[in-house]
Amino acid sequence: MTSQPQIHNGVPIPRRNQRQRRKQLAGLLFVSPALILVLTFFVIPLGMAFWMSLHNWPLLGKPRFIWFNNYTRLAQDGQFWASMRFTVYYTLVVTVAIFAVAFPLALFAEKSRKLTKIYRTAFFLPVVVGFGSASLLWAWLLDVDSGLFSPAAQSLGFTAKRVNLLADFDTTFWSIIIMVVWKTAGFNMIILLTGLQGISTEVQEAARMDGASAWQRFRRVTLPLMRRTIALALILSVSGSMLAFDQFYIIADGGPQNSTVTAVYWIFSQSFVSFHLGYGSALSMVLLVILVFISVLQLRLLRNPEGM
Incomplete structure (x- = not known):
């Protein structure tokens, strides 16, 4: 039927x-x-x-609709734009530093040798530590009295006395950069390692038989074939760096003299310290638009063969 x-x-x-x-x-x-x-x-x-x-939204009381007044105020907020400039500077520096460490690690861990799995595990191990926990650990290591780095430098004769590494912008900034690289390089290494392992050995062998040097194979074969992998790693690294908060809040508390206040730190301060929830939301929306623009720009540059 x-x-x-x-x-x-x-x-x-x-x-x-x-x-x-x-x-x-x-x-x-x-x-x-x-x-x-x-x-x-x-x-x-x-x-x-x-x-x-779009509201004046206090912690207690009735919200009041104010149209785009929060965005008008944002345009005149010098501290927010200062925090954005610092965030962009930090993002550029830390992204370059992470890739400068992660790419050699990926090239090293990609080759089969004795203890390769142990190397990969050791490089990746800091990634499993939360950013908050890692920041607390490094806040202790950087402490001038009870920490490790400053007393060790004095004991080894590198400094005449204990130096407060968090009293100066440069030492604070680079200490945090080192911590973030230690924490996240292993994650980027795994992403890049996946891209390296996806390249056919036949392609590399063909380039080697054609007389290409190791640098030429890396530049002409490895990098072009890893374009999508690099794009993914870059977007994740840049997005995470633009949203940096834990390390600057826990280690430096925005200091010295508010010189390490990031965009998210300022949003947190306005929303949960000053309780200007509506204004904090406006700041968040602007940061979201900036992040989307940066991510789209990265994708367009890395998809275009002439963009690298």
């Missing part, structure tokens, strides 16, 4: 269209959990944050 075709508005639906609709429905059912999560934890909070940014 043959099944009868389904009828829609008096017109029979072809069996091919029926199968296509079933596949579409099945696909929608499979992606619906992810859609619900994105809607619940991203789209709705994002809409609420934008709505809050």
Whole structure:
């Protein structure tokens, strides 16, 4: 007994269209959990944050709708733009430093040798430590009295007396850079290692037989074939650096003299210290737009063969 075709508005639906609709429905059912999560934890909070940014939203009391006054105030907020300049500077420095360490580690760990798995595990181990815990650890190591670095430098004769590494911007900044590189280089190493392992050995052998040197193979073969992997690592590194907060809050507390206040630190200060929740939301929206712009720019540059 043959099944009868389904009828829609008096017109029979072809069996091919029926199968296509079933596949579409099945696909929608499979992606619906992810859609619900994105809607619940991203789209709705994002809409609420934008709505809050249009209000004078105190911690206690009734919010007052003020249109785009928070954004007008933001444009004249010198501290916010100073924090943005510092954040961009920090992002550029730390991204270069991370790749300068992660790429050689990936090249070293990619080759099969004795204890390779131990090397990879040792390089990746700091990644499993949370940023808050790592910052607390380094805050203790950098402490002038009870820490390790300053007393050790004095004991070894590098300094005549104990030096407070957090009293000066340069030493504070570079101490935090070293901590972040120690913490995150292993993660970027794994991403780059995946890209290296995805390059066919036949391609490398062909380039070697054609007389290409190691540097020429790296520049002409390895880097172009790793373009997408590098793009992923760059976007993750830049986005994470632009959202830096824990290390500057825990280790330096924005000091010395507010010289290490990042954009997220300023948003936190306005939202949860001064309780200007509406203004903090406006700051967050502007930072989001900047992050999206930077990520899109990176993708366009790295997709274009002439962009590197």
